[in-house]
Amino acid sequence: MEYEIVNACIVTQDRLIPNGSIVVKNGIIHSLNPGGPPAGKRVRLNLNGLYVYPGLINSHDHLLSSYLPRVAPSKPYLNWLPWDNDLKSSIVFSERQQLEPEQLYLLGSFKNLISGVTAVQDHIPHFVQDPFVNSMPVRILNRYSLSHSICSYSLNWGDGPKEEYAKALKDDLPYITRIAEGFDSESRDSLKTLDKLGCLGEHTVLVHGVVLSESDIVLIAKKKANLVWCPEANLFLYERTTDIRDLIKHRINVCLGTDSSLCGSLNLLEEIRSARKFYQNEYGEDLSPKTLFEMVTTNPAKAFRIEKELGNIETGKKADLVIMTRNSEDPYVNLCESDLNSIRLVLRDGAPVYGDLSLESFFEESGAMVEKIRIGEADKYMIGSPGNLLESLGISLGYKKDLAFFPAQKEFDNFE
Template sequence: MDNNFVNWEIQNADLVGMEGSTKKNIFIKNGKFDSIQDELSNSDVALFDAKDLFLYPALINSHDHMIASYSPKVGGKVKCNNWLSWDNELKSSLVFSERQTLDISDLYQLGAYRNLLGATTTVMDHIPHFVNRSQIDGLLVRLVKDYTLSHSICSYSLGWGDGAEIEYSLAKQKKIPFVTHLGEGFDEESLRSFESLKKQNALGEFSVLVHCLPFGAKEAKEIAQANANLVWCPSSNLHIFGKTTNIESFLDAKVNISLGTDLAMAGSENMLAEMKLAHTLLQETKYKKNAAQILFQMVTANAAQSLQLSKNLGSVNVGKAADFFLLKKKSENPYENLLLSEPEDIVLLARDGRPVFGKGSLESLFQELQVVSETIYLGKKDTENFQILGSPKNVMKKLQSSLGYKKDLAFLPLVESIV
């Protein structure tokens, strides 16, 4: 995205934070929240009245593989004991062969649209830098730029990075996240992976540990004591393994937990869908009463903390990037309202103060803010249109051209209008 910022103001918004919601007027200047107050700024700028709408910080997807932004899902009928079994099934599938025919730039654009429809503007794309470096500038979502990584901590790990010990040391030096799958399965190596991580001196406050499936209270306590972070991806876990993280143990230990969709070929359609599943699972724990609020924190402040982005993202505060979205009210409880919402309920989504997705009725606002957008129709509501930055229609046309037939993607349900 370019940096052609236009200043504007949102009035009468019910601003959502960790303590509930309060009615505020929000002035956006140079892509950041410039003021948040009870009165209007009296500036001569574009105004948007957000009366009867909740305003949330944009969501952060803490784990994705953008290069795998394709569908349908692979496998799932026979549950796996480790990630390699599923990966072998993936790479022998027709879906994978189709994906391999596509340009990486198209896959990343598809991944961006998948995330935007889930009210998400920031994504941790877990992949070596040489893969995504060329995609970062100009992409509609913000990819985390600064991180070190391993693929996983096991003998059959893919060769990402220079080993956990070196990668974590570099992350600590630069104060950036070290991201790795850990315990992605239930075989002996997955069970031993936590001890292996510790032996490589890769457990600490910069560790972002994805999955941790076979671990219990003992490991959760040690992870908490190290101020390390967990990323929970229940949708892909259940699809591949039939089980997910012992999330209650990690909540008991007060580990910093965030949520991720994981790749589209095994995970959820978007972050809104991931939150719904996570909420269902939390109903089986002692945390069911506050589950909605816990999940809100996972996808905002917790995610920003784990990815070392708290200075700029994770909440609506003066000086931070103006990444936010507006939702219709289906519930007066802002956290429950978020869980009830679908992509079609997003009134407006902005990144760096610029609208990137919103209701078709806001086309004039897009124009006033100098945002060039395309009209699309989603899912079953084919008489209601939306504005979106870029051109998903062109991406889908390129997809059809590459494959030789029309392809439907579950996470990007574009339809033609019937009017």
């Protein structure tokens, strides 16, 4: 399909195009124009000045854990292990176990899509996510090597740090691991342990870093490793998070992630707001909205080594885009103040996957297999079969479960 988005306020990493147009051809951004009369005969989508952002990237999630409510009966935790034990012995966990992995992956996908996230890093061994990668509505970033964490009680994911890091170098993948996530000595030493193993470099993506020391941060900067920050989950489980100001000061490539809904935020937009609030409370100053924008677009594209394809609006990149309501003249402030109601349209590979009913003709012309669903107070089109999912959840659980990260109702439910 070929079409042109016109009258758009296009937000890219290095410039703002206030009255621009984007030609999308075969799922790719074919051209980016500053304005003027549109050329050629194409389907046109007139945005009347709405913002177009690159599709957001959620840098840390566990789609299999897309469930609620959050569990942490004995927080703050020493490290992830006692929390994991609490979780696995909780009623919430046994209820979640009644669902099929596919249902949970769909919930996680919809959770991300409705918040403008088009790509997600699902931290889990490949064999768990592989069956779902090609069928999920959201893009699962599946090129990576990994460890669970760097400690003697780490889960046995991957082939071990050295082997996984070697794979990353060989195939130009990110090597992803949790780090410094706890107050025990192994967690505190984990960054230096990783470095001693020779696994700290540009391919390394560190997640959390709750207890990173000043010298750890200097070392991460020196080795040009990347860090994923999940403030909401860190504060929930440990009542503290990393020294983000120091990380930014050292120009470390920082990305933002929600973590799983069983300990983190409801969605990436909420995570952005939490991050901003935390920074203001902790340091008494503002975390720049532009920096936050980069943490969910260009920075993860760099960390996950997908810069050529995703993370910015540029000719030749995949047309993963999100169109949002315009409430502020500053596009970065606008993003930081957005919520689920701000999302008007989400495009993945140029195809509409979620959006307003007012875009009916565009959805029709695209041929996308969407259905109508109510999200919060608004009726929307959504790819896949969210209605079937809701129905199947009711059957599996035996009651109508409310999941705040996916506030969906089958259309006309009210009238049945």
